[in-house]
Amino acid sequence: MLNSGFETLREDGDAVVILDQTRLPAEVVYARLTHVEQAAHAIRILQARGAPLIGATAAYGVALGLATAADDDTLSAVCARLAATRPTAVNLQWALARMQACLLPLPASERRAMAWREARAIAAEDVAANAAIGQYGLPLIEHAAARSGTAQVMTHCNAGWLATVAHGTALASVYAAHAAGIRQHVWVSETRPRNQGQLTAWELGQAGVARSFVADNAAGLLLMRGEIDIVIVGADRIAANGDVANKVGTYLKALAARAHDVPFYVAAPVSTIDFDCPDGTAIPIEEREAEELGIHALGLADCPVRNLAFDVTPAALIAGIITEHGIFPPQQLAGLRR
Numbered sequence: 001m002l003n004s005g006f007e008t009l010r011e012d013g014d015a016v017v018i019l020d021q022t023r024l025p026a027e028v029v030y031a032r033l034t035h036v037e038q039a040a041h042a043i044r045i046l047q048a049r050g051a052p053l054i055g056a057t058a059a060y061g062v063a064l065g066l067a068t069a070a071d072d073d074t075l076s077a078v079c080a081r082l083a084a085t086r087p088t089a090v091n092l093q094w095a096l097a098r099m100q101a102c103l104l105p106l107p108a109s110e111r112r113a114m115a116w117r118e119a120r121a122i123a124a125e126d127v128a129a130n131a132a133i134g135q136y137g138l139p140l141i142e143h144a145a146a147r148s149g150t151a152q153v154m155t156h157c158n159a160g161w162l163a164t165v166a167h168g169t170a171l172a173s174v175y176a177a178h179a180a181g182i183r184q185h186v187w188v189s190e191t192r193p194r195n196q197g198q199l200t201a202w203e204l205g206q207a208g209v210a211r212s213f214v215a216d217n218a219a220g221l222l223l224m225r226g227e228i229d230i231v232i233v234g235a236d237r238i239a240a241n242g243d244v245a246n247k248v249g250t251y252l253k254a255l256a257a258r259a260h261d262v263p264f265y266v267a268a269p270v271s272t273i274d275f276d277c278p279d280g281t282a283i284p285i286e287e288r289e290a291e292e293l294g295i296h297a298l299g300l301a302d303c304p305v306r307n308l309a310f311d312v313t314p315a316a317l318i319a320g321i322i323t324e325h326g327i328f329p330p331q332q333l334a335g336l337r338r
Contacts, residue, residue: 016060025202036065043085050163055091059119070111087284090237090274129269129324130167137173144229151184157247158196159234169267170234186211220256235268242315242330243280254317267322280312
């Protein structure tokens with residue numbers, strides 16, 4: 001079954017139902033969204049998270065926002081509200097731009113129905129793209145397993161089916177390998193401060209994939225010892241030159257992987273590539289609330305905090321970017337521009 005029997009997003013009449021990821025892994029709870037403000041809130045507080053899923057949720061948010069009016073001003077306001085929720089994940093802006101391009105040429109009377117159809121198309125395309133990513137990345141894990149007996153795969157944050165409509169990006173190849181009966185073991189870093197690694201450990205467990213959970217700072221030691229065959233992570237935005245923004249801590253893994261000759265791959269659909277962004281220095285890095293780090297709750301209220309949610313891995317550290325069209329050197333993405 002896709003998503004081990006769970007759905008991250010589905011339609012329910014004139015509403016959208018999402019898996020509330022702030023409640024995982026302790027409990028499985030769904031949230032029903034009926035208004036654009038609820039969709040924006042869900043994206044902002046990480047009820048819906050992961051670049052591809054954010055894009056799909058935002059697309060449905062547009063449909064929800066046109067429930068009572070669909071004139072140009074309303075459409076613009078709805079898209080602006082959703083765009084303000086998360087600055088780094090480019091799939092958000094990509095989905096909103098696509099929705100606007102689809103809806104603006106239409107009479108207002110036709111926009112609401114079309115918004116639902118286009119959001120549905122974006123979600124379906126995400127499912128297909130991620131399935132293809134899994135198949136293109138499968139030989140990488142197959143090769144590692146042939147060499148080592150059991151492929152030792154390291155990932156960071158959560159780029160599994162929880163971060164998408166289905167299949168995942170970084171974990172799509174893991175699930176494809178699991179379905180093919182390939183022996184593998186996934187090393188999951190905790191991913192402070194929001195601990196999205198717990199979500200990865202949870203969903204891999206649901207699928208029956210062997211995994212171990214480690215502290216973020218243990219990754220370098222594992223790589224140095226030769227205990228890791230391959231690193232595969234997701235992405236929130238990929239610049240035109242192949243630099244990749246992903247959850248903070250990714251860059252350190254890429255550096256350690258390069259130091260110890262372990263291939264480092266990024267898996268993402270083409271919608272995550274921002275061809276208008278020249279390089280990583282132009283990627284906006286989201287800074288989140290200090291409370292997420294927890295230091296103020298420990299009695300250090302006077303200590304300044306910078307909660308940087310993402311970092312940038314230079315293209316030179318990346319062996320390849322796994323897309324729905326194949327695996328490409330990070331410096332050779334121009335041909336994927338639509």
